[in-house]
Each structure stands twice: as C-alpha cells, then as structure tokens.
Amino acid sequence: MTETRGAAMRQAMPSRLPPQLIIAWLPTRDVASALRVSKDWRGSPEPIFKAIAGRHGLRLVDASWRETVRQYRSSLGDFSFVLTGHPTPLRLHTAARRDDVPAIQRLISEGVNVNHATPAGLTALHYAALRENLSALNALIAAGADLNAHNRILRTAAGGGTPLHVAANSTRARLSARYYCAARLIEAGANARLLNGDEQAPYQSQFPAHVPGPQEPSFFDFSDVGPHRFRKLLEDAFHAQR
Incomplete structure (x- = not known):
C-alpha cells in the first residue's frame, strides 16, 4: 500500500x-x-x-x-x-514594515509562520524593530515570535543580530521610538546578552540617529531619549540577565 x-x-x-x-x-x-x-x-x-x-x-x-x-x-x-494559494510568508514582513496590525493578525490566523525568515535570517520581528513599529512588535510578540531570532547579517550598521541589535543600530527610525521597541522586547523576555556577527552585545551598539529618506521630511526628536539612556537600558538588561 x-x-x-x-x-x-x-x-x-x-x-x-x-x-x-x-x-x-x-x-x-x-x-x-x-x-x-x-x-x-x-x-x-x-x-x-x-x-x-x-x-x-x-x-x-x-x-x-x-x-x-x-x-x-x-x-x-x-x-x-x-x-x-496559501498566504506568502513574506507578506508578514511587509505588514510588519507598515505597522499593519490587522494584516499581521490575519496572516497568522491563516497559517503563516510568525518566525518565517528570509534567506538572510530576517524575521517580521526584525523588521518591526527596524522601523520603530511598536504596534506591529506587540502583535508579533503576542503571536509567539522568537524574541532572539538571529539573522546572518554581519555588519551591525546593516541590522545584523537579534531584534534588540536591530533596534539599537537602525537608521530607519527615530532613536526614541527604537528605544521603546527595545524596552518592550526586554520586558517580553529578549536576551540582551546575545552577540551579533560582530561579536557585540546590543548595549555595545553605536545608536545612530535616524537618517530621513529622500521623500521623508526631516524632524527633530523632542523626547528625552538619547544614546546614553538607550545604552543604559540595554546595559542594565545585560547585567541583570547574568
């Protein structure tokens, strides 16, 4: 048979x-x-x-x-x-980049793997952290996203490492918004002691400022979050998780 x-x-x-x-x-x-x-x-x-x-x-x-x-x-x-005819997993990444929570929830309910990764190892959670999309980040966390997914990008400036590394090193979003994404990841249980391809923990990042794209208006971030506060958040988590 x-x-x-x-x-x-x-x-x-x-x-x-x-x-x-x-x-x-x-x-x-x-x-x-x-x-x-x-x-x-x-x-x-x-x-x-x-x-x-x-x-x-x-x-x-x-x-x-x-x-x-x-x-x-x-x-x-x-x-x-x-x-x-099944939903393309890469649509989940697009929804995360757009901070489209209804699309994220719909795709996951239709069977898309919340931890689907690109050949470079990027998950939807990486993209949410890269773009300061806290709503998408929360939706993915609620769906069971891997908080410590490690991509295979080696250069920190290109978003290598875990979602925490990406939040710290992204130039695609305001530093203050990235800070709150990192704080949410830590609150949810992300490991702040993992090293990226450059053998750096998240707190050892450069915390670059946002670089507006050609079609994006420049702005000034009036929040009280700066590189020193961001570094302290990650360094405190690094030592607390020993």
Whole structure:
C-alpha cells in the first residue's frame, strides 16, 4: 500500500515544473515519499532531509540537514504561494514594515509562520524593530515570535543580530521610538546578552540617529531619549540577565 501511495504521489507531482518549485509545492513528508527514501523519519529525520538537500544540490548549514532544507524552502515562499494559494510568508514582513496590525493578525490566523525568515535570517520581528513599529512588535510578540531570532547579517550598521541589535543600530527610525521597541522586547523576555556577527552585545551598539529618506521630511526628536539612556537600558538588561 505504501508503494502504491508512493507511485500515486509521483504521478501527481507536476513533473513539468522545475525541482525547486516541486519541493515548495509538496510537504516534506511527500517529498521524502517521492524520492523513495526511508519512511522511518519521525525518530531519525536527518537522512530524509539529507536526501532532499542532495536532490537539490544544497550545502549543509548550521550542522543540520533539516535546517538546510528549512532555509531553502523559506527562500521559496513566493513560489509556494503561486502554486498552493496559501498566504506568502513574506507578506508578514511587509505588514510588519507598515505597522499593519490587522494584516499581521490575519496572516497568522491563516497559517503563516510568525518566525518565517528570509534567506538572510530576517524575521517580521526584525523588521518591526527596524522601523520603530511598536504596534506591529506587540502583535508579533503576542503571536509567539522568537524574541532572539538571529539573522546572518554581519555588519551591525546593516541590522545584523537579534531584534534588540536591530533596534539599537537602525537608521530607519527615530532613536526614541527604537528605544521603546527595545524596552518592550526586554520586558517580553529578549536576551540582551546575545552577540551579533560582530561579536557585540546590543548595549555595545553605536545608536545612530535616524537618517530621513529622500521623500521623508526631516524632524527633530523632542523626547528625552538619547544614546546614553538607550545604552543604559540595554546595559542594565545585560547585567541583570547574568
């Protein structure tokens, strides 16, 4: 019966599509079946993911074939939407950038993974922190977003590290608003002791000022939040979490 199911699955596969779309179209278990690899994957999944990775010429990342395949499939989110009609995970990132809480809540209710990451490891929570979007940040936290998701951007000025690092180093938003995003992350349990790709904790950031875009009017921040207060917030959390 298993072989019959496997044959039916192979016949049902859209063979005219390129392999990278097929793997996005099928759930991992069905891909494993289509590749005729072991069905005993629940207790030992690595051989399955290794076979899938080998089928697509992927290199091992983070010492896990499962993670290798997960990152590959994450990068194909747009194709998955085209083929299945499911909401594209990247729409969640767009909603976070726009501070669109209803869209965030709707997408999550429709099954989008709140921790979906781009190939660079950026989650919606990173984008909310980058843009000072406290409402989006709260909605994502309430949905169970990973407070310590670590992206693979190395330069601090480019937003590398955890959402706390991003809030401290962003130039896309007012420093005062980024401060309150960082304070909310810490209140929710974010780890202020994690290091980014430059081996810096969040309190070791430069806390740059906001740089308005070409279509954005300049403004003066009248709040009492400056780099020293922001640094103290993160440094206090760093020492308190020992």
